[in-house]
Amino acid sequence: MPYSHSGRVRPLVAAEAVAVLPSDATRFFGAVPYSTQASSAESKHSVDGISPRLPRHVKAATPHTYGRRILCRARRQDWQLTVDEHKTERLARTLYAELGERADYRRLRAVARLWDSAREYGLDHTSHDDDLIGLASVVEWPDEPRAHVLSSLLRTMQRLSLQDWASGGLPDFTDFLWLPLVLNLEPGSIDTALIDEC
Structure with missing residues (x-):
């Protein structure tokens, strides 16, 4: 905290x-x-x-x-x-759409958990590789965790979240922190x- x-x-x-x-x-x-x-x-x-x-x-x-x-x-x-309870999953879908990849529900939930937990722990794309790998284990990352992949996902989720807020989007619960x-x-x-x- x-x-x-x-x-x-x-x-x-x-x-x-x-x-x-x-x-x-x-x-x-x-x-x-x-x-x-x-x-x-x-x-x-x-x-x-x-x-x-x-x-x-x-x-x-x-x-x-x-x-x-x-x-x-x-x-x-x-x-x-108002709190947007589905914001993180919506942003995760946007992330995969930008990557041109199709993601199943399990992968979307994993990215959403990664983003939520990173914000709660005060981590982001600039965090140390060991912290990112540790974060992946906390959120039960479905693949072999690679720090550069996790960092890239967090960078994109941060950008999407800030763009969403700037355009008048509603916060999710973790945004309050x-x-x-x-x-x-x-x-x-x-x-x-x-x-x-x-």
Whole structure:
């Protein structure tokens, strides 16, 4: 899960995710200026549990809720920004059409899982080969994973997704995590810690 502090974003490793507790967030946010602070949690239940323990000037939200808020402001829409639940599969079909290849449902789903997971883990076509091969195993890639192929697929999916957003397309659920960062929306406007209470 990526986190941002003063405009820098990087993925948390598992050991860090385990070490970040609501009490840590409370202490962290007590130490930064009052003007731009927020805390994020994994679920509404987590938000409800964390909010009372944070200073009054600190807001709590899930990463998806926070990203949705930013995208709504970017589109100048209210909270009813519709989610396109089939966007990733639609973009995967477009990808194979551009390649001039016919893809079966299994392959379309694999590319969709690859793209969704890459955004969740903060990976893209520039990621290290080992990370891309690891990502392929997470999404149960149907073929022998080759980093250059995975990188090319991610590059194309990113381009298609950004074109879709620029042309007025709706976000999918994972876009709430990814698009605000890639589009550099509201940079430096808030210090955010993402808390995973799994």
